[in-house]
Amino acid sequence: MANQNASSRGPILSEYANDADMAELVESFVAELPKRVEAIHSAVTQARGTDLKRLAHQLRGAAPGYGFPTIGAAAAALEDLMRQAPATAELSAFKSQIDELIDLCSRAAHR
Template sequence: MQDQQSNPGNSGPVVSEFADDPDMLELVEMFVDELPQRVQSLQSSFESQMMDELLRLSHQLKGACGGYGFPSLSEAAAELEGLLKSGAGDPGQIEAAMNELVDLCRRASPGPGQGD
């Protein structure tokens, strides 16, 4: 399900679709710079069982990641949001979905600097 179009393997950087859009570069960089902070918020909300906060964060990431050229992150965020919203997911599923999103956030990159 989580195959990255232009990113072979499951560990390489996830590059923004707008990597070669000069208009967007600065904005995408700023967004990526702020991702670690968001990851931390996601994890601490989960650890302290603040599910409403987790829902809010995943909702915002869903919208934002798409806009900044990271559709795979957006999908992962939507997945997590869906689980939280429906109340159908058990804690294990929620954690797995969150980890998936966290992993992708950590790999997000504004441009093809290091990968191939």
Template sequence: MTATTVATGPIYSTFGDDPDMGELVDMFVGEIPDRIAALEAQFAEGDLTRLGQTAHQLKGAAGSYGFPCVTPVAARVEAAAKGNEPEDRVREALDELVAMCGRMRAGAGQ
């Protein structure tokens, strides 16, 4: 087993200093709890089709709003859900995505 370092600090949008994008990024980050709730509900219901679709939407949106590091993590959830991976693998990918989304912040950061 290989040890990995799990980052825990905030993730700021690459558009943090862009006045034209600030309000949009704020709105996107504000919607993240609802997106996470939807993903969790879809997993709990065993609706892997919808889970894959929601992860796909988040994959594209995160990159568009300046969070490119979220894109590959959402892609893993999408692939696990659409590939009918075992439940524990889907859960593992989803947990990683939920943790990363919980770190997303609007603004310019430090």
């Protein structure tokens, strides 16, 4: 699991940082991450659970492909937890997974 301790929390680089074919794609993926973080924030504050689950689902599928397996794993953990929880569960129940995902997304860098 992508749970590093606070002291090592620097930027996360894509596994494909040195792959010329992927450079442009990784860059655009990273450039769009702040928008996703914002979308996660607003889904949480407006209590839109379905949207949050979908955002996590999409990151889970896409992030590893762009060389960010830790983001994928954090998104997977959030999605799985939400699927197992009763539909009536408050989103605050997933706070630590949400925070973890947002933290990793905020630290992703393309080089």
